[in-house]
Amino acid sequence: MIPRTIEWIGNLEGCVQLIDQTLLPGRLELVQISDLKSLFEAIRCLKVRGAPAIGIAGAMGLVLALRDAQTQDREEFLKLLDTQADYLACARPTAVNLTWALERLRNVAHRQTGLSVADLKRMLLAEAKAIRDEDAATCRTIGQNGLALIKPGARILTHCNAGSLATAEYGTALAPLYLAHEKGIDFTVYVDETRPLLQGSRLTAWELGRAGIEVTVICDSVAGHLMSLGRIDLVITGADRIAANGDAANKIGTYSLARLARDHGIAFYIAAPASTFDLSIADGSQIPIEQRAAEEVTEGFGRRTAPADVKVYSPAFDVTPAEFITAIITELGVIEPVNAETIARVMR
Ligand code: MRU
Numbered sequence: 210m211i212p213r214t215i216e217w218i219g220n221l222e223g224c225v226q227l228i229d230q231t232l233l234p235g236r237l238e239l240v241q242i243s244d245l246k247s248l249f250e251a252i253r254c255l256k257v258r259g260a261p262a263i264g265i266a267g268a269m270g271l272v273l274a275l276r277d278a279q280t281q282d283r284e285e286f287l288k289l290l291d292t293q294a295d296y297l298a299c300a301r302p303t304a305v306n307l308t309w310a311l312e313r314l315r316n317v318a319h320r321q322t323g324l325s326v327a328d329l330k331r332m333l334l335a336e337a338k339a340i341r342d343e344d345a346a347t348c349r350t351i352g353q354n355g356l357a358l359i360k361p362g363a364r365i366l367t368h369c370n371a372g373s374l375a376t377a378e379y380g381t382a383l384a385p386l387y388l389a390h391e392k393g394i395d396f397t398v399y400v401d402e403t404r405p406l407l408q409g410s411r412l413t414a415w416e417l418g419r420a421g422i423e424v425t426v427i428c429d430s431v432a433g434h435l436m437s438l439g440r441i442d443l444v445i446t447g448a449d450r451i452a453a454n455g456d457a458a459n460k461i462g463t464y465s466l467a468r469l470a471r472d473h474g475i476a477f478y479i480a481a482p483a484s485t486f487d488l489s490i491a492d493g494s495q496i497p498i499e500q501r502a503a504e505e506v507t508e509g510f511g512r513r514t515a516p517a518d519v520k521v522y523s524p525a526f527d528v529t530p531a532e533f534i535t536a537i538i539t540e541l542g543v544i545e546p547v548n549a550e551t552i553a554r555v556m557r
Pocket residue numbers: 255258259260261304368369370371372375376380381382408446447448449459460461525
């Protein structure tokens with residue numbers, strides 16, 4: 210059993226407990242975080258990562274930021290809430306689940322006109338815990354909705370980590386795989402190592418392997434070769450933000466995979482909860498793409514692999530146009546074909 214990716218321990222005086230994902234697969238270590246700055250840093254340095262998990266972390270971080278607020282004045286408290294939510298939203302810009310979760314807490318607090326500050330604090334904690342619990346249920350439903358895709362003998366390719374480590378439980382892209390495995394369906398998974406931070410080989414291979422699912426790690430550049438040999442039946446990934454027309458941001462390299470899949474006549478699926486949709490933006494060109502530090506590329510795991518003064522370009526995500534996506538699997542149903550009308554219909 211893998212411990213919970215992230216949870217709140219205890220009551221309002223408690224803390225956030227999460228798996229430090231930077232240590233995997235070597236060490237499975239839980240860290241407890243009791244202050245806003247450490248939580249913000251945990252998101253930035255990817256101790257906790259993956260769009261839904263970042264949303265949960267943000268919500269819990271906001272509770273950490275507010276629980277010691279001295280003021281008893283409601284308006285002053287709400288102002289502080291807004292400031293701290295804005296601060297937390299900057300931790301990582303691409304995954305819309307972070308702003309979605311912060312917005313949800315903000316709305317709940319602003320809507321309650323009759324509550325004392327003490328009651329508001331308790332209510333915010335309850336809401337943050339609810340976001341975690343709902344995410345687990347949502348991911349299980351995504352798994353059920355995507356189960357039919359996993360046929361006996363299927364050879365599946367995935368990228369980055371959209372598994373239980375990226376969510377409260379089950380994952381998004383990996384949820385149908387876990388459910389198929391529970392049902393005794395035999396299949397095999399090729400996992401892109403996912404340069405530069407290796408979420409595929411470090412995290413996805415680790416969690417699928419622990420569940421007893423057959424995994425083969427490949428270098429990212431092997432994916433096209435495998436497709437050309439006819440050894441991939443479908444590709445499934447998660448997403449960090451999906452625009453109203455279905456353009457989807459996900460870990461850098463996803464776009465290349467989707468294009469390759471199309472050229473080879475292979476289905477390319479995205480699995481994501483409703484909280485990953487950003488219907489306020491018309492298309493993917495408006496999705497902010499996070500840039501990561503050069504050192505993650507040039508000395509990712511302790512050893513320099515490029516000249517000291519070399520220029521580096523390291524976007525963490527890319528955008529896959531809707532036309533390359535066969536279907537999006539959500540907890541509300543499967544969106545196919547992927548376009549503004551089908552998305553609006555399901556999201557309504
Ligand atoms: O930089 P990361 O590790 O947070 O990137 C994560 C991904 O790209 C995932 O595929 C995405 O968040 C979906 S997680 C269910």
